[in-house]
Amino acid sequence: MYQTTYHCPSSVEEAAALFGKGSDSKYLAGGHTLIPVMKQRLAAPSDVIDLGKIKELVGIEVSADALIIKAATTYFDILRSAEAKKAIPAIVHLASVLGDPQVRYRGTIGGSIANNDPAADFPAAVLALGATVKTNKRSISADDFFKGLFATALDDGEIITAISFPNPAKAGYSKMRHPASRFALTGVFVVKTKSGDVRVAATGASQDGVMRVPAVEAALKANWAPGALENVTISAEGLLSDIHGSSSYRANLVKVMAQRAVTAAG
């Protein structure tokens, strides 16, 4: 690791101010993406600004129609949360199959969304549930937030403060784990909204990162049942292909995971 200056601010405002002062600043949350990259000397921020100890960024709240998870809340705190489990059990399930215990104890929902790894789990939940990403500057809808591989709508120095998930009528997540990393080889989050709309997002599959799956959405809108997807074919075009999964295999997984997610959603 190269030399860096570590800061531990106590408010979002202070964090944003520190960010502006450094020549090449980076926010740090769980550190499970940033620290390995720094150790490999692939990133060399001048200043590392820890968001993890800012009280206003940690915690889970429920309102009448939404589950709000603050950005620096760890996966472990999410999967242990009775409120989250009551509001949207699929999110708790997602957190429980994310990474391994070390990753779950350290990693945060905000870090995951900001990083937008094409195989990360939470982007699928955020997109399928039509969540709103709150930052220190604005609110961004999920449909506008994810911009392809490791890219988001965040401006330089903008801090995610919370994610607000509208309570669905039904939701389910099913994940085929990458054998080595345990990221999503393909994960599919299915949602039936309170207004009867169907939103489906797949992660780990597309070369462009998390994606909606219109063919699955249409079929499920017509009939919310695993069997409804029997005759749906997912095109392998534009899907990832590597030693752990060809694009045709991933296309198959999008469908199979969607079916299992519907079963899980009930």
Place this chain on the structure above:
Amino acid sequence: MGVEGIGASVVRKEDRRFVTGKGRYVDDIKLVGMTHAYFVRSPHAHAKVKSIDSSAAMKMPGVVGVLTGKEIVDDKIGNLICGWAITSRDGTPMKMGAWPAMAPETVRFVGQAVAVVIAETKNQAHDAAEAVVVNYEELPAAADIRAAIKPGAPQLHPEAPGNVIYDWTLGDEAATDTAFKSAANVVSLDITNNRLVPNAMEPRAAIADYNDAEEHFTLYTTSQNPHVARLVLSAFYNVAQEHKLRVVAPDVGGGFGSKIFIYPEEMVALWASKKVRRPVKWTGDRSEAFLTDAHGRDHLTKAEMAFDASNKIIGLRVKTYANLGAYMSLFSSSVPTYLYATLLSGQYNIPNIFAEVISVYTNTVPVDAYRGAGRPEASFVVERLMETAARQLKVDPAELRRKNFITAFPHQTPVIMAYDIGDFGASLDAALKAIDYSGFPARKDKAKKEGKLRGIGFSCYIEACGIAPSKAVGSLGAGVGLWESAEVRVNPVGTIEILTGSHSHGQGHETTFCQLVAERLGVPISQVQIVHGDTDKVQFGMGTYGSRSAAVGLTAILKAMEKVESKARKIAAHQLEASEDDIVIENGAFKVTGTDKSIALPMVALAAYTAHNLPDGMEPGLKEGAFYDPTNFTFPAGAYICELEVDAGTGKTGFVNFVAADDFGRLINPMIVEGQVHGGLAQGIGQALLEGAVYDASGQLVTASFMDYTMPRADDLPSFKLNHTTTLCPGNPLGVKGCGEAGAIGASAAVINAITDAIGNNKLEMPATPDRVWHAIHGNA
């Protein structure tokens, strides 16, 4: 004898220090004035080194020196050697290219070192290494066997035209061809034995300390065989004379074969320590381990088995291409030849066997022995063929095996090995019972009704351990003898130190070796200390690999014990005024049979050292040594059966049951044996389902971290059901055979046989990832 003797599951003595964090590994050692090394490594698989500019690096903070490949060659440090000479079928010797410890002119694999930075701290060395400017001219690379043997392939070494190191054969080709001509049925398979990364928990490390005044070196290193390291470093690498080099291998965190070999980093550390007149430490990181530890396996094989009309095997023909990587590592040549083709008879009566092995250079890290070393590859060939044959001949796979089992011993195979003893039917029976084989069809039906694909697969493996009779391996080209040495020191107070040339890096010798002493003398194991891993303490040894430490190392201890006991008996008889023949050893005392006269071991020891009252002419002291050279290999064997289900939607395999019935001869410590089998099975299953080192066409290692290389995790594995059947090995007095590699040798075939049974498609390569299995289910594998 006693609760801590042979056969007792004594808790491991060494675990107290390991579980309390008190283990002392190479990286834990810090010497006064120690510097740190960081290697500048090639990012290219094949390139010419045009120039190295270290001027900027030399000016970086803390830098003590930057040394290059040219300098190490100029200083006449020797090239790395391969210690087993193989002769090709045309009578020519193997074609070995030069391997300097750092590349002066040409790099041939990604990760090969071209220079080293020595600095005050590791971070400073790393920073400066990034400032070393190496100018490469890239050359086309041959990253796998097919690319290396293709006409017009890039040439790695001028010594080896066509990248072929040797084309070697074993067995009678004409007789085998004749058998195939008369066959009623022939079964054939194309097999890829996937390349594996050893991934010991502790990465390799070395500390070299040159003492100017004494002209003496000390090397602390992660080695499975410190004496072999000293021998090779002095006799071949010209680093130091043997009496001026002490090699210490302290606690070593796993080796699996990969720490047998002497690597460039140790040579460079020693040489650099003399150059900079300071101790030099190098500790590899995980990325360096992936890129530079010798990998394992990597074969392409075509195998055919011929049967007569009664389903008896009449012939086996095997042609294997083995990838040895960019250079020939220390024992690399022997692994796909004498450790592989000699086991192709499996547990079966096969009158005619012919094997051809062509080893090739590729632009990848060297390949050498890895847990099982050649025997997993052989066992996989034979057991995949047997299962395939059973399906093709439409007979029960257990019955086909039983019909062809060797049942009379000793048995001379057509491929050198003479099996001394075994009862293959007994282990198969035990495994069939444990898995409830007769209930399998009903279980498969039930699973089918629930929409699941269930399969069962067998593997009846045999291997050769107790490596090895020196004369025999010498005649086959080995550069060393493979005996073991031991010394038993009884201290004046009666405590005992056992010095052994075996090295423990996870095997539990500090417990099992004490159990032999407890057995023979009836003393508690707390009175016994095992000393190993230091060339200053132990006179010589050949180290630990090939499941040899019980059969060879422990037998050497037994031989030394017999000498000590004989002398002690004489002293006791003298002290007790009895006849030596009447002395028996019981519970730590020497007794005169049929009387209540006895003298405790400490008193005998004291008498030996005070020498006030010894038999006339007897030398004082109580210490004896022995060298033991085995008379034959030992032949552990067993039957593994795997039952599993495949999820047709995802291709994911889930274990239902995995049973192992092994015959290891006498068990010294059943608990430790179980642990060895568990670890071996994990590696065998890992090879079958998860692990695979992949280089892309340009020679970049795609699986260079745990994010891409799938190491088995606990939840990838079933809960194993272990059984033992026993035939005592007649070749050594303890009747032991060896258990360290069996799991890794036998497990892979059982798993692949089970998956192919479940999915009804026999075409499936390892690792059988969900992706591959899913494609195989859909017929386009």
